[in-house]
Amino acid sequence: MRRVYLDYSATTPVDPEVLQEMLPYFTEKFGNANSMHSFGQEGGAAVDAARRKIAELLGVKPTEIYFISGGTEGDNWALKGCASAYSGRGRHVIVSSIEHAALIGSAHQLEREGYRVTFLPVTDKGIVTPEILEKYITDDTSIVSVMLANNEIGTVQPVKELAAVAHAHHALFHTDAVQAMGSIPVDVNDLGVDLMTFSGHKFYGPKGIGVLYIRSGVKPDKLIAGGHQERTMRGGTTNVPAVVGIAKALEIALRDLDANAARIAALRDRFVAGVKQRIPYIVYNGDEKKRLPQNANFSFEFLEGESILMRLDLAGVACSSGSACSSGSLDPSHVLLATGLPVEKAHGSIRFTFGKYTTVEDVDYTLDKLTEIITTLREMSPLFAEFRDGVKM
Numbered sequence: 001m002r003r004v005y006l007d008y009s010a011t012t013p014v015d016p017e018v019l020q021e022m023l024p025y026f027t028e029k030f031g032n033a034n035s036m037h038s039f040g041q042e043g044g045a046a047v048d049a050a051r052r053k054i055a056e057l058l059g060v061k062p063t064e065i066y067f068i069s070g071g072t073e074g075d076n077w078a079l080k081g082c083a084s085a086y087s088g089r090g091r092h093v094i095v096s097s098i099e100h101a102a103l104i105g106s107a108h109q110l111e112r113e114g115y116r117v118t119f120l121p122v123t124d125k126g127i128v129t130p131e132i133l134e135k136y137i138t139d140d141t142s143i144v145s146v147m148l149a150n151n152e153i154g155t156v157q158p159v160k161e162l163a164a165v166a167h168a169h170h171a172l173f174h175t176d177a178v179q180a181m182g183s184i185p186v187d188v189n190d191l192g193v194d195l196m197t198f199s200g201h202k203f204y205g206p207k208g209i210g211v212l213y214i215r216s217g218v219k220p221d222k223l224i225a226g227g228h229q230e231r232t233m234r235g236g237t238t239n240v241p242a243v244v245g246i247a248k249a250l251e252i253a254l255r256d257l258d259a260n261a262a263r264i265a266a267l268r269d270r271f272v273a274g275v276k277q278r279i280p281y282i283v284y285n286g287d288e289k290k291r292l293p294q295n296a297n298f299s300f301e302f303l304e305g306e307s308i309l310m311r312l313d314l315a316g317v318a319c320s321s322g323s324a325c326s327s328g329s330l331d332p333s334h335v336l337l338a339t340g341l342p343v344e345k346a347h348g349s350i351r352f353t354f355g356k357y358t359t360v361e362d363v364d365y366t367l368d369k370l371t372e373i374i375t376t377l378r379e380m381s382p383l384f385a386e387f388r389d390g391v392k393m
């Protein structure tokens with residue numbers, strides 16, 4: 001049976017070039033990057049080089065790059081670390097209502113600790129506009145966090161304008177660029193953000209490694225005390241192979257960004273056009289234009305996303321309902337609900353995310369299987385039968 005992976009926003013395979021670069025650091029160059037001896041120096045030099053490479057690729061200073069375990073950790077650190085360190089400015093924090101669970105969870109934790117938290121509403125296309133932020137920001141807001149691109153519906157947010165609003169009110173601005181990095185151009189200086197999170201496994205690097213960019217002068221509380229690593233801000237023995245891997249993965253992702261984005265968007269567009277043409281009663285969620293090239297998210301009316309997902313899996317196609325991190329929960333997606341989609345439609349939504357190893361054959365195979373599955377499931381659906389027979393629901 002054919003196996004088709006259309007869940008690149010959940011994770012990506014490690015690029016073989018990245019793996020080659022990492023391998024020596026598991027075996028012959030295994031030294032602790034903080035040890036004084038020559039083994040340690042080899043590891044330390046690799047970490048320094050990776051930090052310099054990432055800084056250069058992003059146009060920032062190496063001292064502004066902090067290695068962390070991934071997106072979840074970066075989001076937690078940025079929001080809670082700044083809310084606490086800057087509580088003197090005020091105890092109000094703003095996040096958008098379509099953030100990844102890492103930020104929503106951090107915001108709820110702050111709420112329990114007595115902070116006032118605003119979850120910004122979004123438009124029906126899933127966009128946070130500067131006007132929305134302007135309405136909710138106050139002079140005691142210490143930090144605003146809005147993602148650069150959404151993981152479920154792929155909407156790209158006007159982060160530059162949002163950061164400007166935050167700064168006009170003397171608040172810090174963090175963006176979760178986990179889905180954006182490697183998929184669309186990200187110019188941290190032009191965006192004007194103070195902190196930015198990204199994660200290696202979303203752009204063909206290893207899992208368990210990410211970066212929090214912290215602009216010079218911004219000082220969140222320490223994340224992990226008890227070590228000298230990451231300029232004492234995040235203690236713990238450095239994962240040298242992963243650090244080497246994320247730097248290489250970023251280099252490749254940015255080198256190939258334009259070509260990959262164009263190819264992937266064309267595959268996604270072929271898929272979207274095929275679904276719209278072949279399957280009735282659907283909603284294409286998110287914004288048609290302000291959207292990541294790899295993302296397509298549909299609601300299939302009268303159906304449950306989980307049953308579609310399971311049948312697609314049996315046909316060899318891997319995709320997701322909601323974000324992978326919330327799979328296992330049958331709650332409708334908070335992102336789709338925030339766009340105003342009714343609960344029953346949110347329940348029937350599936351995210352397809354394409355990547356650099358996706359082929360036209362993968363897309364066409366998926367379209368065939370999906371059409372068959374939706375038709376079969378609707379034939380079995382009492383809701384669809386009532387609708388078809390014109391019974392008022």
Ligand code: PLP
Binds near residue numbers: 070151178
């Ligand atoms: N933020 C966004 C937007 C994501 O999509 C994800 C992962 O899906 C994360 C954060 C968490 O990243 P990680 O898996 O590296 O912890």
